[in-house]
Amino acid sequence: MKKFFWATFFIFLFLILFQIDFKKFSATPGCAFCNEKVLEKQSVFQGKNCQILATNKPVVAGHLLVIAKRHVERFEDLKEEEMVEMLALIRKINSVAHTGYLILQKNGKEAGQSVPHVHIHYIPREQGDSGLWLAFRLLTRHWFKPVHAEEMHNTITPLQISMTSS
Numbered sequence: 001m002k003k004f005f006w007a008t009f010f011i012f013l014f015l016i017l018f019q020i021d022f023k024k025f026s027a028t029p030g031c032a033f034c035n036e037k038v039l040e041k042q043s044v045f046q047g048k049n050c051q052i053l054a055t056n057k058p059v060v061a062g063h064l065l066v067i068a069k070r071h072v073e074r075f076e077d078l079k080e081e082e083m084v085e086m087l088a089l090i091r092k093i094n095s096v097a098h099t100g101y102l103i104l105q106k107n108g109k110e111a112g113q114s115v116p117h118v119h120i121h122y123i124p125r126e127q128g129d130s131g132l133w134l135a136f137r138l139l140t141r142h143w144f145k146p147v148h149a150e151e152m153h154n155t156i157t158p159l160q161i162s163m164t165s166s
Helices: 002-019 036-042 080-097 131-143 149-165
Strands: 043-046 050-054 064-068 100-104 119-125
Touching (some): 036 043, 036 050, 036 149, 043 149, 080 149
Antiparallel strands (some): 043 050, 050 064, 100 119
């Protein structure tokens, strides 16, 4: 049991240390959330100052991002109306999803922020989900292959319909 614990501990430690600077390996130069192609492909819902995107490397089904439309790198640099709208959009997502959820927001590459643009991860949780499995998926998501365009479209379309009708 101790060997398993220490092996797991060192694997997670390695993954945490290794993931910190993934931004430099990105195929898309600049900010992904300011890229019109990314926004067009992944957009679920548009607000006045913020929007909801489907993530291209979901940790679980239903993993969404709430981003500010304006390029802002840190949460504390958001305007008050942007902060309020981000929280309202999280409420809107949950009014459609009706599930438990995890909210994750990172500030700065030291905290593991891989895209230097304020975004909040909305990660739905189900009864009986393994916290260890979720942590592993969060730490290794940078190695996932991006979702194909057709799968992204199939994920986004029902969400777009649900969001605009609620």
